[in-house]
Amino acid sequence: MRNKIELLSPAGDLERLKIACLYGADAVYIGGKDYSLRANANNFSIDEIKEACIFAHNLGKKVYLTLNIVFHNEDISGVYDYIKDVVDAGIDAFIVSDLFIVKYIKDNFNVEVHLSTQASTTNVESVKYLKEEGIDRVVLAREVGIKDIKRIIDETGIDIEVFIHGAMCTFYSGRCVLSNYFTNRDSNRGGCAQVCRFNFLIEDKPFSMAVKDLNASYIIKDMIEAGIRSLKIEGRMRSPYYLATVISSYRKIIDAYYDGTLNDAILKEENKILSRVSNRDNSTHFFTKEADLSDQYYSGRWEVSNQDYLGFVINYNKETKLCTFSQRNYFSVGDTILIFTPDGRRIKYNVEKLYNENMEEVEKANHAEEILSFYIKEDIPFGSMMRRYEDNV
Amino acid sequence: MRVLVGLNKKNILDYLDYTNSFIIGLKDFSINYLEYSLEEIKELIKSYPEIELFISLNKNIFNDDLSDLEKNLIELDKLNLKGVFFYDLSILSLCKKNNLKLPLVWSGEHLTTNYNTCNYYYDKGCQYAYLSSDITLSEMKEIKEKSQIKLIAFVFGYPEVSFSKRKLLTNYFLHNNEVKEKDWYSISSDNQNSYFIKESPLGTRILYGNIMNGIKPFNELRNTLDYALLNEELMEHDLFIKCLAVYKDLLDNKIDVESANNKIYELTNSDDTVFYYKKTIYKVKDEK
Numbered sequence: 095m096r097n098k099i100e101l102l103s104p105a106g107d108l109e110r111l112k113i114a115c116l117y118g119a120d121a122v123y124i125g126g127k128d129y130s131l132r133a134n135a136n137n138f139s140i141d142e143i144k145e146a147c148i149f150a151h152n153l154g155k156k157v158y159l160t161l162n163i164v165f166h167n168e169d170i171s172g173v174y175d176y177i178k179d180v181v182d183a184g185i186d187a188f189i190v191s192d193l194f195i196v197k198y199i200k201d202n203f204n205v206e207v208h209l210s211t212q213a214s215t216t217n218v219e220s221v222k223y224l225k226e227e228g229i230d231r232v233v234l235a236r237e238v239g240i241k242d243i244k245r246i247i248d249e250t251g252i253d254i255e256v257f258i259h260g261a262m263c264t265f266y267s268g269r270c271v272l273s274n275y276f277t278n279r280d281s282n283r284g285g286c287a288q289v290c291r292f293n294f295l296i297e298d299k300p301f302s303m304a305v306k307d308l309n310a311s312y313i314i315k316d317m318i319e320a321g322i323r324s325l326k327i328e329g330r331m332r333s334p335y336y337l338a339t340v341i342s343s344y345r346k347i348i349d350a351y352y353d354g355t356l357n358d359a360i361l362k363e364e365n366k367i368l369s370r371v372s373n374r375d376n377s378t379h380f381f382t383k384e385a386d387l388s389d390q391y392y393s394g395r396w397e398v399s400n401q402d403y404l405g406f407v408i409n410y411n412k413e414t415k416l417c418t419f420s421q422r423n424y425f426s427v428g429d430t431i432l433i434f435t436p437d438g439r440r441i442k443y444n445v446e447k448l449y450n451e452n453m454e455e456v457e458k459a460n461h462a463e464e465i466l467s468f469y470i471k472e473d474i475p476f477g478s479m480m481r482r483y484e485d486n487v
Numbered sequence: 488m489r490v491l492v493g494l495n496k497k498n499i500l501d502y503l504d505y506t507n508s509f510i511i512g513l514k515d516f517s518i519n520y521l522e523y524s525l526e527e528i529k530e531l532i533k534s535y536p537e538i539e540l541f542i543s544l545n546k547n548i549f550n551d552d553l554s555d556l557e558k559n560l561i562e563l564d565k566l567n568l569k570g571v572f573f574y575d576l577s578i579l580s581l582c583k584k585n586n587l588k589l590p591l592v593w594s595g596e597h598l599t600t601n602y603n604t605c606n607y608y609y610d611k612g613c614q615y616a617y618l619s620s621d622i623t624l625s626e627m628k629e630i631k632e633k634s635q636i637k638l639i640a641f642v643f644g645y646p647e648v649s650f651s652k653r654k655l656l657t658n659y660f661l662h663n664n665e666v667k668e669k670d671w672y673s674i675s676s677d678n679q680n681s682y683f684i685k686e687s688p689l690g691t692r693i694l695y696g697n698i699m700n701g702i703k704p705f706n707e708l709r710n711t712l713d714y715a716l717l718n719e720e721l722m723e724h725d726l727f728i729k730c731l732a733v734y735k736d737l738l739d740n741k742i743d744v745e746s747a748n749n750k751i752y753e754l755t756n757s758d759d760t761v762f763y764y765k766k767t768i769y770k771v772k773d774e775k
Contacts, residue, residue, distance in 0.1 A: 163769075165601045166622065167629045194603040217550050219577035235547070237652045242550045265693075266547055270649040271597050274621045274767050275695055276676070282597055285769035290649075294674045296659070296684070301674055303655050303684075380652070387658035 099317070100324040101348060102158075102255065103341050106331055107136040111146050111157075113334040116436035116477050118345030121156035122146070123189060125330060126180065129173060130160045131212065131284045140179050147184035156186040162210035164268065164282035165192050174198065181205055191268065193227065200228040208255065211235055212268045212282070217242070221250045231255055231323065236262060237380045240313065244320040253323035258310035259340055259368075260328025262379060264290040264303050293393070300393040305385075309376035311368060312361055314347050335403040335422070338479050339371045342438060366487045370402050404431055405459065405466070407478035417474045418467040426458040430483040433474055441472050442483055488709050490734055491541065491639065493718035494521045499535060501728060505735040508714060510541040510572065513559060516552075517543040517572075518650055518689055519720065525562055532566055539569040545594050546689050547652070548575040557581050564589050570615055579611060590614045592639065596647060597621060602633035609636040615713065620646045624704050624763045628711050637713040642701030643730060643751075644718035645683060646761055648693040655691040656684060671721065683721060694721065697759040702748040704763040706737060730754055 103119035105111035114122050124146060125137045138146060143159065150157045159180055163169065177188070177199060187206035190196050191213045199207050208231040209215060209224055216235045224232055231253035234243060238256075247254050263270065271281055272289035279285030294301040308328070310317065317325060325348070327340055343364040350356035377389045405419035425431060427448055433441040448456050449467045459466050490506040499509070512520035513528070520543045523531065532540060542563060548556060556577065563571060564587040572594040573579070582589055593599060593608040594617040605616045618627055618640040631638060641647075660667040671685035673696065681696035705715050717734060719727040730751055737747040752758050 164598050165604065167601045167626050167633075170601060170603055192598075192601075192604055194601075194607040197607060214547055215576070217548050217553060217575070217577050219553055219580040220548070220575055223576045223580035223583075237547070238549070245550055264653065264655070265649040265651040268598055269547075269596055270651075271621050272649050272693060274762070275648055275680075275682075278765070278767050280621070280767035280769040282600075283767075283769035285767070289676075292676045294676045296672050296674045301659060303651075305653070385653050387662050390653070390655075390658055390662075392659060392662050 097323075098352060099322060099348060100255075101341065101344055102324050102326040103337060104327055104330040104332065105146075105337070108138070108142050108146060108149075110330075110332075110334050110337055112149060113477060114337050114341055115150055115153050115155050117338045117341040118436075118438070119155065119327075119341050121158060121186070121324070122150060123158040123160055123326075123330075125160045125284075126176070128176065129163050129165075129169065131162050131210075131282075131286075140183055143180060143183040143185065147186075151184065157184075158187040158189050158208065159185045160189045160210070161195060162189050162191040162212050163284055164212070165195070166283070169283070177203070187230065189233065196227060196229060206230040208233060210267075211257065214266045214268050218246050218249045221246050221252055225250055225252050233257075233326065235267065236308070237266065237385075239383070240316055240320055240381050243317075243322060247321040254321070255324035255326055256310075256317065256322055257308060257328055258314070258317070258325045259308055259344065260332075261374075262305045262308050262328075264305050302391050302393055304391045305379070306389055306391065307372060307374045307376040308379055309365075309368065309372075310378055310381055311344065311347055311365055313378060313381060314344070315351055315356060318348070318351055333403075334406070335479055335481075336371045338434070338436075338477075339367060339481075342434060342436075343367050346438065363487060366485060370481065370484075370487070371400060373400055402481045404480040404482060407433070407474050407476060407480070408465070409476065410474045410478075412473060415469050415471055416467050417470050418465060419480065421459045421461060421464040421466055422480075424458065424460045425482070426460075431480050432483040432487065433470075433472075433478055433480050435475055435478040437475070439472075440487070441470075441474070443468075443470060488712045488738070489539075489714050490731070490738060491714040491716045492731065493519075493644065493716060493720060495719035495722065495727070496724055497521070497523075497527075499531070499538070501724070502731065503535075503538075505728075505731045507535075507537055508539040508541070508569065510543055510716065512543045512545075513563070515689075516546050516556065516559065518546050518687070518692060519543070519647055520718075521720075525559060528563075529566065540566075541570040541572060541592065542568055543572040543594070544578060545572050545574040545596070547650075548577045553577060553581075557585065560587055560589065561585055572617060579613075582612075592617050593636075595619070596650075600626070602630045605630055605634040605636045605638075609634060615639055617641075617716075620699075621762045621767060623766055624707060627708060631711040638711060639714040639716055640704075640708065640712050641699065642705045642708075642715045642717060643699055643734065644716075645694040645696070645721050646699050648682065648695055650690060650692050652690045654686060656686040685721075695761065697761075698722070698755045698757040699761050700748065700751045700755060700757045700759055701761075701763065702734070702737065702751050703744060704760060705734060706744040706747075709738075726754060 103114035191210040214235040273281035592615040683694040
């Protein structure tokens with residue numbers, strides 16, 4: 095029997111990495127200051143990579159580093175020293191798209207190499223080739239359906255990773271340079287300006303090529319049974335709140351599958367939660383069918399801002415039962431909130447009293463990052479988060 | 488350096504005064520060149536044995552394509568082709584598996600951007616690399632200095648920008664209950680340049696809406712490239728032939744580069760060299 099499937103989270107910085115690990119990710123992928131396809135995320139220095147590896151490894155989790163830009167000549171000279179530094183920092187695997195980098199790492203280091211989705215790998219023969227080149231895992235193109243994924247796994251035996259949640263590209267990864275043409279920012283080196291989400295005109299009428307987000311929560315069972323090794327969440331630029339919410343929902347779904355308790359009610363509830371942090375509609379895109387007109391947007395703006403996230407718990411005093419948090423969005427005494435913890439508990443709580451840092455009663459939590467407290471009998475660990483309570487979630 | 492033409496008409500006689508090197512697509516396997524069936528390719532070679540023929544198989548390959556792909560590669564191997572443009576690694580894998588001797592052209596579209604990747608594919612048996620049209624002329628020259636692979640680059644026509652598996656036009660017209668009357672349209676955003684959007688059964692492509700006038704880089708890359716590619720796609724045939732003649736005259740030193748550039752400008756109203764002299768950036772802070 096294969097190992098339990100891996101839940102792989104993005105992390106744009108050390109805070110997000112810790113949140114992802116605490117909320118149930120089995121592994122986290124991060125970018126360094128260079129050579130990563132999210133050039134404008136905070137990203138990690140070598141010292142931060144070391145700290146990330148120590149933190150994750152202490153929890154039995156893995157850290158993968160993206161080295162997946164499409165290299166230009168000018169990017170080459172510094173990369174060899176950088177790879178050594180990252181290996182020394184304790185990274186578990188590199189995520190790479192350029193095959194000369196794959197060869198260099200495999201020739202010189204004993205570390206896993208995963209082929210990035212940027213390489214748009216879509217078939218059995220390509221994966222066989224990559225396996226012979228020493229690739230340990232392939233992140234398949236997002237255009238590959240479950241039936242094809244299963245065939246690739248069955249015929250190659252290689253570890254396969256797929257994206258299951260988050261923003262989607264309209265075009266094949268690696269085959270789109272709209273950003274280069276519109277903004278001079280190089281999409282294949284981390285500068286993508288998401289031009290596919292711009293509003294266009296086609297013969298003077300509104301036209302859009304933007305696509306909905308990906309959400310594979312309802313087909314996790316099929317993915318596990320197809321033999322996929324790792325389920326990947328998109329979004330190294332996403333907030334800690336987003337990551338905590340999405341990771342904890344997928345953690346519940348995956349664990350329920352292995353416990354034999356996964357059912358429609360769980361999937362429905364977790365989807366209600368996932369919808370609370372999404373700002374676009376979603377779809378399974380290519381997993382179960384050819385993507386069609388239902389997977390796209392056609393005109394206007396569709397993204398909605400989200401003020402669901404109320405606070406981040408920074409301390410809980412077990413003796414006094416005082417829970418202290420940093421405010422994120424407005425709420426007040428009398429509101430009902432939901433506290434969700436890294437260990438997967440969800441606690442409904444009616445806010446009867448709120449206190450400021452001087453333990454003076456206040457009516458409202460209305461200043462961003464203000465430190466406030468309330469009393470609650472349940473143990474609320476550091477890193478727990480609070481959101482509005484609606485619709486039983 | 489030779490001139491390589493991407494055809495838009497099957498009447499090859501029109502082009503033979505200017506070049507005998509052509510690239511065409513194999514039906515159902517190429518996203519951006521005029522498609523020929525295997526039988527038509529055989530017929531073309533039989534009719535014009537003097538031409539150098541490159542075949543494009545640059546679509547993204549899926550499992551269901553593999554069987555036909557393998558059969559086609561075995562047949563293509565029997566022909567005296569100058570090269571086979573490929574994007575998907577399955578083609579490398581199948582050539583190796585069947586011990587085929589096809590001259591392969593690594594055509595990573597936007598991925599062929601550095602000398603080490605070119606060297607990697609050279610070591611894997613590829614004879615040519617088709618360079619990305621979003622790198623600079625100086626980057627191309629450095630690739631030439633530091634790799635052994637023969638080089639091909641795009642110098643004239645509408646540059647390839649993006650390719651999607653999605654049917655973006657079909658979906659749009661279906662959603663609006665309208666009829667898609669043609670396979671390509673012009674799109675624009677916020678007063679920027681217009682682009683072409685073109686759909687085929689393989690998916691949807693975006694092409695830059697300006698003709699690349701690559702006369703100057705063409706002249707500067709004489710000793711760098713083995714082939715300079717001019718693609719007729721979406722252009723009026725007569726206009727393309729006139730432009731092709733200018734490139735040919737420059738190559739034969741019958742005209743100087745400034746005169747050639749002016750002629751292309753007069754014909755196309757374009758002096759756009761796209762990325763040949765313009766470097767892209769990738770960190771927003773680099774813009775400041």
